[in-house]
Amino acid sequence: MTQSPTSPLPTPKERRRLRESKSLTQDQVAAKVGVTRETVRSWESGRTTPRGRKREVYAKFLASIEAERATAATAAAAPAPSRAAIASPTLNSRSAGRPGSAPKVRKRESPGMWVRPPVRTEPAESPRTDRSPKSAAEAFDRLYTHTAPALVRQTYLLTGRRTLARESVERAFQLAWQRWPEVAVDRDPAGWVRAAAHEYAMSPWHRLRPSHRHPDAPPADPADRALLDVLLSLPPAYRRTLLLYDGVGLDLPETAAETEATTPAAANRLLHAREAVAEQLPALAVPEQLHRRLTELAGAEKLQAPKSNHVRTEGERRTRFWTRSAIAFTVLIIGATAMTLRTAPTRYEPVPSPGAMISGVPPRMGPGPLSPADEKLREKLRAAEESGPHRLAPEAD
Template sequence: MTQSPASPLPAPKERRRLRESKSLTLAQVAAKVGVTCETVRAWESGRSTPRGHKRETYAKLLASVEAEGQAPAAKAAATATATPVRSRRSVGRWDSAPLDRGQERGGGWVRPAANAAAGESPGPAASPKDATEAFDRLYAYAAPGLVRQAYLLTGRRTLAKESVERAFQLAWQRWPEVAVDRDPAGWVRAAAYEYAMSPWHRLRPSHRHPEAPPADADDRALLDVLLSLPSSYRRTLLLYDGVGLDLPETAAETEATTPAAAQRLLHAREAVAEQLPALAVPDQLHLRLTELAGAEKLQAPKSTLVRTDGERRTQFWTRSAIAFTVLIIGATALTLHTAPTRYEPVPAPGAMISDVPRRTGPGPLTRADTKLRDKLHKEAKSGPSRLAPEVD
């Protein structure tokens, strides 16, 4: 008996876009599919994939939404002019321009999403022999800008380099997964952001004291404002006004809804404009973020060192896991060898016994016995002479 093939599903970002195109909430989609809102959010962020009957229902729902949206889109495309008008956000993206404003001014932002159709991506090679070369190209393409972005998130140069290094080490360990991802640079960026903004870093002794601030006073003021924002607001502001992601992409990467991401962005902009009124304009804020990122001379380690350290770390933890497993097996075997093979009952606890006879034996002397004993002790110790046999 053959199993029917699974229904095809669009990419996670496309699932979110289709839902929002029909103004459907997570609760509405969850009610139609029969799951919770957290499950739908995980499907749209790519953290999990539906299976079985729920996958069939979810695929049919998305297909119906896409079919309803194709007719208005075809009508709009027929009436559109030959030269489309670019929006402000599309001009700032690498998908529509060879270089971003940050690259032109030395900011060094990395391209958030590779355009595979135009051949601009350092994407993974098809042959396993070229995996190292593909990883090195991706590292050279994304690492310099990611170090600067991580510095804006944390305000620490050492942590920024460490975050990018750990993110690429994780990407090398899971290279088969990263190689087929539609946005490998975005995959590494999300991993670097998660590591850089981990709250456990505050427990490290090296993080008890802040690092030296930037030399320029304006850069120090902007960095202080960024670090004063909540971590989610800071990340949303950096992705939208710094990297140049669209709002749905920013929401997907921060694992939030699009309205929530928009509110975070507005509040972050208001906080920056309140302390730095000159940055109230988004374009000016983008320019200052780019200049601040490019002001620090942060060099990422070589890709060869990253791959080597990652492989050593993996070998270390693999050997540690094997040693720990062997230790557990040895302790279990020793316990089985020394454990008793038969049941030994536990002795019953002691109990009080009643009607016990009085203790027998010599008791205390009476007065008459005491007098007799003293009398015998005072008498002379004389008696008959010892008799001995005589020899005839």
């Protein structure tokens, strides 16, 4: 009896993005699949993977959403009159009825600054060709060349530190090269690397580094300096949401998925971040003006990313180092365990009870009668006329 092949499932990040694209809650998905809300949350976070009949139902449900999105994309690609920007629904009672308060769902690309590669549904290389090391390196180099320069500038706006921005992008691409079989088949490889770079750049442990005790030199232009100060004054989650939506140009569900938040939470963060920027810089109250100023601020910094071959070589060297360190640490633990087993007692020796005689202990020594030899020596010393060496005896003048 042959076992039927398991249905393919998208990545956990893609599962969540598909659900939020249909504005479905985890409870609704759980009701359709026949599981609990905690199970759906575990599937979308990647902690567990559905199996058996639940996997089949869940895969068909996600495939139906993907088919609807593909049909809508095909219909949108047909020649049609220009579409106006679609405003997202009112998110809370405070933003209702206020013009321009709800974020606009849009896609924008600015050449040379916020470059965002198109999302592709298939790998860049065929399965047969992508197995060779040369083709994998070429695909990685193309992704790096197309993404790294803009990603360094984005990370600089996120952190305000030039060295940390370059380091974050380098570490993110090193991680991507280590997991290249996974990244190569991802629907959005640039988004995978961007999320890794932003997570590394926003790690709170960087504040403990000695190099972060003093801030970097601010931009020369006063307007750029003021905008950067406002950005850095925002909470990290608000700052990242604002840059992804108004800077990179992601739509609201994608921004929420990348920041690991719900769509309403991401929308509220975006609204509060815009209000904070508009409060200190009223000229940037319009989202289009804010996007233009973010692009100009990022373009004013001449930040260069390292070469792709250097990133790959350094990543491989780092991997070898940590692998050898793990092996050495394991050998050390095995050696210490073997030494402990070799020197440890092989049988149990019970503790003697109180009052029991203990053998092998030398007798207690103390004052006692002298032996004949000691008495003879004592008599000899007492019979001596002078005590001490003669050379120390004083002489009268």
